[in-house]
Amino acid sequence: MVQGRKHATAQTGNTLCHPPSMNTLADIRTRIREWRRAQSPAHVRRTSLLIAGRCIDAGWLDGAARMAAYLPNDGEVDTTVLFEYLRERGRTAFIPLLRKHTLWFGPYVGPAALRPNRYGIPEPAIDGRMITDARELDLVFVPLVAFDPRGHRLGMGGGYYDRTFAFRLAEPARASPRLIGLAFEGQKVERLEARPWDVPLDTAVTEAGIYHFPGRGSASP
Numbered sequence: 001m002v003q004g005r006k007h008a009t010a011q012t013g014n015t016l017c018h019p020p021s022m023n024t025l026a027d028i029r030t031r032i033r034e035w036r037r038a039q040s041p042a043h044v045r046r047t048s049l050l051i052a053g054r055c056i057d058a059g060w061l062d063g064a065a066r067m068a069a070y071l072p073n074d075g076e077v078d079t080t081v082l083f084e085y086l087r088e089r090g091r092t093a094f095i096p097l098l099r100k101h102t103l104w105f106g107p108y109v110g111p112a113a114l115r116p117n118r119y120g121i122p123e124p125a126i127d128g129r130m131i132t133d134a135r136e137l138d139l140v141f142v143p144l145v146a147f148d149p150r151g152h153r154l155g156m157g158g159g160y161y162d163r164t165f166a167f168r169l170a171e172p173a174r175a176s177p178r179l180i181g182l183a184f185e186g187q188k189v190e191r192l193e194a195r196p197w198d199v200p201l202d203t204a205v206t207e208a209g210i211y212h213f214p215g216r217g218s219a220s221p
């Protein structure tokens with residue numbers, strides 16, 4: 001930790017350390033979103049390929065009947081390869097769809113069938129009959145702004161993922177859908193203050209490796 005110098009930022013291993021004044025969740029969100037947007041497109045492409053490759057090599061996509069992932073926005077890890085992997089195998093992936101304050105999921109059938117949501121992020125332009133409930137998914141690749149070694153996640157601040165997957169907290173023995181955060185190593189922080197509604201990740205994947213968070217539920221005997 002760098003003390004006494006205003007706004008100083010030090011790097012210890014791959015975990016960014018900051019003076020206490022920079023550590024509120026809102027500060028972390030602002031700082032890491034800036035960091036994410038400052039990465040070069042070539043770097044994002046290369047590291048995203050590594051991250052997607054880890055997910056495919058782990059067998060997660062082959063093992064899940066229903067997979068959802070996000071369309072990248074604001075410098076997030078690029079998920080294109082994950083969608084291509086399923087499409088080449090004749091399978092449909094799901095992407096999030098905002099309905100009031102929660103997420104539903106719609107089939108991703110290509111860019112033509114999309115429209116921007118209220119935040120400008122493309123989502124499926126489909127009718128209600130094709131919408132899938134979060135409970136019907138086996139695996140969800142989750143976007144995030146920051147994560148910590150306990151699996152806590154900081155998102156864009158809308159509370160959408162926490163509200164949508166609150167049933168994972170309410171039903172601790174339930175292991176699906178598996179929530180896998182995709183992030184660059186620069187999004188890993190020492191500690192995120194936990195709020196009661198936070199739904200932890202099961203796993204996070206960065207270009208440096210796979211982090212397992214054997215948390216509540218599946219870890220208990």
Ligand SMILES: Nc1nc2c(c(=O)[nH]1)N(C=O)[C@@H](CNc1ccc(C(=O)NC(CCC(=O)O)C(=O)O)cc1)CN2
Pocket residue numbers: 070071072073076096097098103118119120121143144155156157158159160161
């Ligand atoms: N790629 C992706 N899709 C996603 C999410 C995400 O984090 N990433 N979401 C995860 O929940 C949901 C959208 N959640 C969001 C919540 C807040 C803001 C937000 O505050 N954006 C602004 C303000 C823009 C505006 O209001 O027009 C910003 O960029 O500052 C964006 C998305 C669903 N889809």
Ligand SMILES: Nc1ncnc2c1ncn2[C@@H]1O[C@H](COP(=O)(O)OP(=O)(O)OP(=O)(O)O)[C@@H](O)[C@H]1O
Pocket residue numbers: 153154155156157158159160161162163166195197198
């Ligand atoms: N399960 C829940 N029930 C009711 N309100 C919730 C729930 N989860 C989150 N919220 C509300 O959403 C707001 C934003 O939550 P938070 O800051 O954790 O979002 P986030 O995880 O960063 O965003 P996102 O999931 O959209 O990426 C909180 O102030 C909280 O009031």
